[in-house]
Amino acid sequence: xLAGCNAKEGSDKKSSPSQVAVKVNKxxxxxxxxxxxxxxxxxxxxxxxEQAAKVRSSVVERLIDQELLLEQAKNSxxxxxxxVMQMIDFARREILARAYGEQVMGNVxxxxxxxxxxxxxxxxxxxxxxxIYNLQEIGIQVAPERFDEVRARVEGANGNLQQVMxxxxxxxxxxxxxxxIKPAEQIPLAILKNLAQMKIEEGKGGxxxxxxxxxxxxxxVTAARDEPVDRATAKPVIQRILLNQARGxxxxxxxxxxxxxxxxxxxxxxxxxxxxxxxxxEQAPATQPDAAPEDSIHSILEKGAVKLK
Numbered sequence: 001x002l003a004g005c006n007a008k009e010g011s012d013k014k015s016s017p018s019q020v021a022v023k024v025n026k027x028x029x030x031x032x033x034x035x036x037x038x039x040x041x042x043x044x045x046x047x048x049x050e051q052a053a054k055v056r057s058s059v060v061e062r063l064i065d066q067e068l069l070l071e072q073a074k075n076s077x078x079x080x081x082x083x084v085m086q087m088i089d090f091a092r093r094e095i096l097a098r099a100y101g102e103q104v105m106g107n108v109x110x111x112x113x114x115x116x117x118x119x120x121x122x123x124x125x126x127x128x129x130x131x132i133y134n135l136q137e138i139g140i141q142v143a144p145e146r147f148d149e150v151r152a153r154v155e156g157a158n159g160n161l162q163q164v165m166x167x168x169x170x171x172x173x174x175x176x177x178x179x180x181i182k183p184a185e186q187i188p189l190a191i192l193k194n195l196a197q198m199k200i201e202e203g204k205g206g207x208x209x210x211x212x213x214x215x216x217x218x219x220x221v222t223a224a225r226d227e228p229v230d231r232a233t234a235k236p237v238i239q240r241i242l243l244n245q246a247r248g249x250x251x252x253x254x255x256x257x258x259x260x261x262x263x264x265x266x267x268x269x270x271x272x273x274x275x276x277x278x279x280x281x282e283q284a285p286a287t288q289p290d291a292a293p294e295d296s297i298h299s300i301l302e303k304g305a306v307k308l309k
Contacts, residue, residue, distance in 0.1 A: 021060055024067040034059055104254045111242035119238045120231055125196035127229045130184045133195065134223040136161075139176040140168070142215035150216055154209050161220060183227070188212075191219050 021034045038059045047055060078084050120127050142150055150173075157163045168175050184192055190210040198206035198221065206221045266272060 022064060024064055025071065027067055027071070029060070029063045029067060033063060037063065101251050105247035105251050108243065108246045108250050111239055111246070115242055116235055116238045117231070119242060120234055125192050126184055127231075127234045129196060129226070130228050131196070131224045132181060132183050132227050133187065133221050134181050136177065136179045136220040136222070138165075138218040138220075139178075139212070139214060140216040140218060141174040144211070144215070147211055147216055151209055154207065154218060159207060164218070187219070188217070191217060195219065195221055195224075 019030050019032065020028045021031045022029050034056065038056060041059060042055060073079065079088075125131075140150060153167050154164055157167075165175070184196070187195065188210065191208045194208040194210070195206060198208075208219045208221075210217050210219075264272075
């Protein structure tokens with residue numbers, strides 16, 4: 001809705017007839033607005049001429065509905081409502097901050113061949129020694145301070161899953177169990193590095209435990225098969241991973257620079273984060289790159305940009 005509002009409020013001139021897609025009461029929806037929403041809605045999708053016409057028609061109808069609702073909002077003076085004005089101001093701040101973040105990240109150079117080759121060599125579990133795993137995953141909701149206790153219990157069970165599950169039940173620790181087949185890139189690196197070092201034979205699996213935001217994750221591997229990815233096939237995946245990392249680092253550095261130059265005074269009841277807890281901007285930039293390393297690999301492979309054989 002903001003995009004539609006801004007497009008009209010930013011100009012006092014009416015569109016020429018050739019630029020008008022549809023007129024709703026006294027307001028015009030321009031071809032530019034249609035094309036802009038169409039591009040943002042469909043992304044890089046490839047449509048046949050018939051499909052493209054249907055999508056375009058759907059976008060026009062969405063803009064008509066939006067215009068009708070916008071007119072009623074103005075008639076009801078909602079644009080003067082303090083809560084709505086605050087939401088508009090927040091959206092404006094978010095859009096401008098994101099635009100500057102994108103500008104900063106847009107200056108990052110593409111990774112070099114040396115960087116790509118190093119990433120490939122440093123992560124054999126994702127490429128040269130990639131595996132497909134049959135596994136059981138147990139998500140454990142437990143306080144961080146109890147992680148060592150959980151680890152001791154798992155190690156003491158010597159692979160006896162029933163014993164571990166019984167202990168979780170006794171301790172009233174919530175767990176969620178899933179089973180399936182997963183390629184290496186769908187497994188968190190903290191766990192994958194442990195699994196990759198295991199010698200998994202038929203009938204003899206492996207167990208790995210790692211911290212998670214919810215507490216811990218216990219993975220039991222029942223079988224695995226090798227499906228390596230060669231260097232040439234991995235190259236476009238690694239390029240995207242390294243580019244995303246560089247973009248995130250570039251934005252983080254700029255935020256750190258701006259914080260160093262700014263005068264930041266906390267009001268009563270608010271305080272700067274402790275040394276153990278870095279500012280939110282350093283934990284997760286306001287404008288994130290496309291994805292984290294593991295997610296980048298998975299999304300590219302899943303979308304078929306890279307064929308794994």
